[in-house]
């Protein structure tokens with residue numbers, strides 16, 4: 132394990148999206164942001180009624196019943212950045228090995244600099260396994276990530292999400308009742324969903340992206356399905372096709388479409404399932420021909436990337452390599468030089484010869500951090516507008532300081548716990564994925 136070194140903070144802060152937004156909002160920078168409200172503290176939006184707050188997901192609607200954050204104590208809202216960093220460092224020092232702090236790739240730098248591990252959601256959940264003696268796992272990510280860490284950690288370990296309003300708009304686009312209803316409608320079309328054909332395959336295997344609630348992972352586990360990440364989606368689909376005639380893929384239509392297309396599945400065999408329409412908006416005949424049924428979900432961060440942005444990057448930077456995440460729409464993935472997970476993007480940049488130029492289609496916090504960490508390359512975000520993930524942005528150093536100081540005082544706040552009746556089948560779905568291909572953890576600073 133590598134602890135984040137505070138001496139690296141000036142370098143990290145040079146990559147800060149938060150700082151970029153503040154400069155834009157004060158007119159000190161000529162850049163643009165999707166929302167000037169990003170310059171305010173997230174606590175100003177915690178009680179908001181309908182959206183996720185400023186950032187890329189701000190137009191998405193929060194489902195009823197989504198966890199909401201209570202009021203952050205005023206001392207943390209009023210503290211300066213320096214005060215918060217000092218309080219976080221002091222609390223971590225007091226807690227020592229009793230706590231492990233995980234920071235997602237898309238998290239703001241002011242939080243990531245305090246993380247013991249940085250990585251994608253599944254890498255971080257696995258990284259926490261290397262700290263079985265830690266009493267608390269503070270997950271600086273979003274809600275489904277904390278749930279996954281709770282599924283994989285020991286029961287006595289408390290998984291803490293510093294801001295309960297840090298959900299994921301894409302994960303929230305597929306709720307358990309809508310998926311149950313879909314399953315019933317598919318049963319009406321395909322007949323008994325547990326009956327096998329002459330090749331030993333059932334009519335449909337449910338596959339959920341890691342970016343989904345524990346309830347959906349549990350649904351998948353109960354119905355013979357499997358979880359996938361953006362790193363192993365193809366491997367998982369291949370395994371699913373060995374056991375099923377077709378796949379129901381949720382919640383991200385783009386990852387499902389891009390992966391299946393690369394495997395040779397035609398677009399005609401990938402109908403979209405819109406949960407608001409009978410049979411998802413398809414006919415029974417279309418569903419009978421389907422190979423992959425795509426849930427009507429998307430990531431508002433990756434949906435911002437366009438083919439025009441790629442054309443502009445190629446024109447302004449001849450020889451540029453365009454790398455995008457597979458949550459981007461299919462035309463963007465097709466126009467890019469390569470598409471892959473955040474881990475793929477990080478490793479591609481690390482492996483490139485000095486002097487390379489990259490235009491990246493993924494969340495801005497990771498892109499700016501990569502640009503700062505790799506001065507030997509020119510790295511920029513495809514989207515010229517600074518527009519971070521709204522929900523990741525809900526984790527501010529003020530919340531991290533609060534949960535850590537509460538731990539020092541002996542109080543566990545914002546604990547995320549998955550009930551046993553959900554956890555058992557959800558773990559089964561994760562275990563099926565691990566049997567397919569486990570991704571590796573990345574220590575902080577790697």
Ligand code: SF4
Pocket residue numbers: 188237273298299300301302342430431432433494520521522523
């Ligand atoms: S970047 Fe997209 S998928 Fe990831 S947490 Fe944000 S909204 Fe969810």
